[in-house]
Amino acid sequence: DAKLNFDDNALFRHLRIRDLRDYEEEDPMEIEAGQYDLSYIALDGNIGCMVNGAGLAMATMDIIQLYGSSPANFLDVGGSATIERVTEAFKIILSDKKVKGILVNIFGGIMKCDVIAAGIIGAAKQIGIEVPLVVRLEGTNVELGKKMLVESGLNIVSADGMADAAEKIVKAVNG
Numbered sequence: 001d002a003k004l005n006f007d008d009n010a011l012f013r014h015l016r017i018r019d020l021r022d023y024e025e026e027d028p029m030e031i032e033a034g035q036y037d038l039s040y041i042a043l044d045g046n047i048g049c050m051v052n053g054a055g056l057a058m059a060t061m062d063i064i065q066l067y068g069s070s071p072a073n074f075l076d077v078g079g080s081a082t083i084e085r086v087t088e089a090f091k092i093i094l095s096d097k098k099v100k101g102i103l104v105n106i107f108g109g110i111m112k113c114d115v116i117a118a119g120i121i122g123a124a125k126q127i128g129i130e131v132p133l134v135v136r137l138e139g140t141n142v143e144l145g146k147k148m149l150v151e152s153g154l155n156i157v158s159a160d161g162m163a164d165a166a167e168k169i170v171k172a173v174n175g
Helices: 008-013 015-019 028-035 054-066 083-094 113-127 142-151 162-174
Strands: 039-042 047-051 073-076 101-108 133-139 156-159
Touching: 008 015, 028 039, 028 083, 047 054, 047 083, 047 162, 054 073, 054 101, 054 162, 073 083, 083 101, 083 113, 101 113, 101 162, 113 133, 113 142, 113 156, 133 142, 133 162, 142 156, 156 162
Parallel strands: 047 073, 047 101, 101 133, 133 156
Antiparallel strands: 039 073
16 A cells, blocks of 8 residues: 655656546645645634745744644735635635634735735625634735725734734633
């Protein structure tokens, strides 16, 4: 018995291997996430995570654990978080009935925080998020992004750092 994993980023070079892929063996949400270039892995916790960058995602999951809760997923939106991608990311996170709150942790280096904030606001309005939502933005145009979140009229809690974000979402979910 053997199991092999292939890097999805290399499959375009190996069409015969790509054609052998058995989607029946994969998590349907991971497949859906892949259609929007989102990296998603379901976990057992109750706090949904939307992050840009695998390293930041790992640190986010660790700090949620440190503050006394557990992440419900690993979801990396990558470096170009459009409204469509953010909306689909929220839909995927919220499809997990264990999710009792969402932490968005974005570092806007190349991606500007105001653009990310617009994506979060647009997605939240379209979907109608009914669980606590904490957003931590850092990077280019961070003040404008935070201002947009506050002025959106939506129930979005802004955080000033990773520890603040983790503390706020864990408190909102666990009481």
